[in-house]
Amino acid sequence: MTKKPEPQYQPTGALGPAQREAAWDRLGKDQFDVVVVGGGVVGAGIALDAATRGLDVALIEARDLASGTSSRSSKMFHGGLRYLEQLEFGLVREALRERELALTTLAPHLVKPLRFLYPLTHRVWERPYVASGIMLYDTLGGAKSVPGQHHLTRSAALRLAPGLRRNALIGGVTYYDTVVDDARHTMTVARTAAHYGAVVRTSTQVVGFLREADRVVGVQIRDSEDGRRGEVRGSVVINATGVWTDEIQRMAQQRGRFHVRASKGVHIVVPRDRIASDTAIILRTPTSVLFVIPWNTSHWIIGTTDTDWNLDLAHPAATKADIDYLLEKVNEVLVTPLTADDIQGVYAGLRPLLAGESDETSKLSREHAVARIAPGLIAIAGGKYTTYRVMAEDAVDAAAGDIPQRVSPSITEKVPLLGADGYFALLNQTPQLAQAYGVHPYRIEHLLNRYGALVTDVLDLAEGKPELLQPIGAAPSYLRVEAIYAAAAEGALHLDDILARRTRISIEYAHRGTDCAEEVARLVAPVLGWEDPDVKREVETYRARVEAEKLSQTQPDDVSADALRLAAPEPRAQILEPIEG
Structure with a gap:
């Protein structure tokens, strides 16, 4: 009980x-x-x-x-450069205006500028074509908080992204967009x-x-x-x-x-050292685009796919075919190809697209x-x-x-989101905060970019308990107090909520959270009122979910992957599936 x-x-x-x-x-x-x-x-x-x-x-x-x-996107708060080719100027203008608002007023602690390299592959016509598109992109929404485009020779582009094969580009253009922890x-x-x-x-x-x-x-x-x-x-x-x-x-x-039509988008996460680049990369594919996005300081997110999904909506499953597609496309331009062994995390999400406008989801x-x-x-x-x-x-x-x-x-x-007011001042006070709480300055900066001005609420939970300011054993990017704060103030009710959304441990570590599940469960047990049987059930349920996802990612098609994913237990034991009318 x-x-x-x-x-x-x-x-x-x-x-x-x-x-x-x-x-x-x-x-x-x-x-x-x-x-x-x-x-x-x-x-x-x-x-x-x-x-x-x-x-x-x-x-x-x-x-x-x-x-x-909303936790399974490409982690971008962007205008949608590719929508310009579809002539959706109003959508792009609207999105870029929202990007500017988020960067400057609403969520500067969560939405961050990010430089992208657009490799050019065709001589003569492509550079002016891309330049005009990005110029439109830079001006449509009145963006003032990010630099404009910059043109590069092939040698300059390769100095910026030496992990790209020399024959994969003839030059490049850099522009800016933004990255966000969506969850x-x-x-x-x-x-x-x-x-x-x-x-x-x-x-x-x-x-x-x-x-x-x-x-x-x-x-x-x-x-x-x-x-x-x-x-x-x-x-x-x-x-x-x-x-x-x-x-x-x-x-x-x-x-x-x-x-509404569901389109499945799959992303893979690999360590930062697997791709040598100082910038994010956007690559054209026959049907859409592929993003290679820096995630925190230690990973790349690569995605996405774009395929119809007609199975379970709560737990879309990535297949081996999805993962192989992403590896194939990114490896076309990399000096050192990625393999399945390089992948530390995989996630699949569903885009809610308005149906009826096209048979191809990427064009909806x-x-x-x-x-x-x-x-x-x-x-x-x-x-x-x-x-x-x-x-x-x-x-x-x-x-x-x-x-x-x-x-x-x-x-x-x-209306700034919680944590936005005071964020910039606290960022300048990082050394003082580090000294006051006995935490390394890089930890304070990491926390500020997750909680903004609420960082002191998080750290104050460790008052008189210095052990809570130590990192989680098998996920040292996060402090123990962050798990407690997730349960005490951020609405987390289960291990999955903490490991997959309040933190991103489930995609940032090869063990996908299984190695720290018990430690985190015992940290939050007093907050959520868990007894030993509850802790055991939460850990077993989470590990079963991870195992089911890993097995589903070895399957050749959606149906078999979905069946394996659905075999995992649901942490919310009383949820009705399917929804009853």
């Missing part, structure tokens, strides 16, 4: 065990203006947008924040929404809708941890479930105005759509990670007609 969690210090906007219980009570008692279904970046963004307009908001997520698409960013958006009054509750599954005549007036919910059932009433429900959009619409017994529009499915029910789908804030604004605007009170305009372009 799980014991009562120990009380913990809770900073503003915290999502810990105490808030979780209080949230369940409020969900059952309060009348909300907006009920948001889905805890990805769009759902979290909608909750933040509505809360900062002065509305009463509830955000409900069946699993964990960002547990679907941490989404979680921070949700915490910021909670800071402004939203009720945020994960492991809470929508299992039905409440109706009065033809109007949707709320949702029926089920706790994914203990099976409790309840009801949440609201003036309007917003379906922001991404690839689950059609499932939720069927549950509401409403015909959707659009359909990344524009988003908002529709009033029924009185009191709004759906939003499509779009791209970078434009989450615009999508959120459009969704709340569409929902305003179902809210009795006057709804103020969106102000989220002026």
Whole structure:
């Protein structure tokens, strides 16, 4: 039997065990203006947008924040250079404006500039063609915080990226984009929404809708941890479930105005020393592009694939064919080819694309759509990670007609995420913080780029417990106190939440988190109220998940990979699969 969690210090906007219980009570008692279904970046963004307009908001997520698409992206907060060739100028302009906002105001602690090399392979025509495209890219969104393009000879490009084969390019162009830890960013958006009054509750599954005549007036919910059932009433429900959009619409017994098609994107993670380059690289493929992106200081992320997926939506599986494709494409340009033995991490995610515009997923529009499915029910789908804030604004605007009170305009372009205010000052005070807490300055910088100005909340949890400022044994990039903070303030309820999303241990180490699972479980046990049997179950469940994923990655096709992945146990024991209507 799980014991009562120990009380913990809770900073503003915290999502810990105490808030979780209080949230369940409020969900059952309060009348909300907006009920948001889905805890990805769009759902979290909608909750933040509505809360900062002065509305009463509830955000409900069946699993964990960002547990679907929003933790499995290419880790870029970008305009989408390739969309210029598809003539989607409005989308690119919108995304680049959001990139600039994130870099300067909303999330400078999480969104970082990143230099890219575009290798040129054709003489005469390609350089002016690429130059004009990147010039448009540099100016469309009014970007002022990153340098413009720079042209290189082949020798200069190879000095920048000596890991590229000499015959793989005839020159190059550098330009800037940005990189982001998508899962941490989404979680921070949700915490910021909670800071402004939203009720945020994960492991809470929508299992039905409440109706009065033809109007949707709320949702029926089920706790994914203990099976409790309840009801949440609201003036309007917003379906922001991404690839689950059609499932939720069927549950509401409403015909959707659009359909969502899932496209699988697979990425591999390799150690930094396997590719000699001082810059990220973007490569053209016959159907799309391939990114080689620096991840932290010790890894590269290489991706992505783009294929239809019609199987389990919660746990998309990478196949051997996916991995071989990525290795084949990147090895076409590398001096020293990568092998399967170089891969330390693999992850697969699903893009929610609006269906019906093309048979090829790579050409489906990344524009988003908002529709009033029924009185009191709004759906939003499509779009791209970078434009989450615009999508959120459009969704709340569409929902305003179902809210009795006057709804103020969106102000989220002026609302920094938690940790942004004070970040730059603290960055300048890194030596003083390091001395005050007895932590090496590089650790402080690492923490600042994960928590921003909340870094002192994290470190203060180790007061009187200096052992918590030591690194996790088998994952030394992270301090023990970070695992505790994930459970105490960031809404983590299971090992998978901590190892796969609050940290990225599951993709950054060859053991994928199995070697530190027990240490982390015992660290967070007092916070989450786990007894020894709970610790054992969490560790076994996590290790089974990793083993299932590794086995699935040896399979030749999606069906066999999916079957192996689904054999692993689900940490949220009471979640309903498939969703019941």
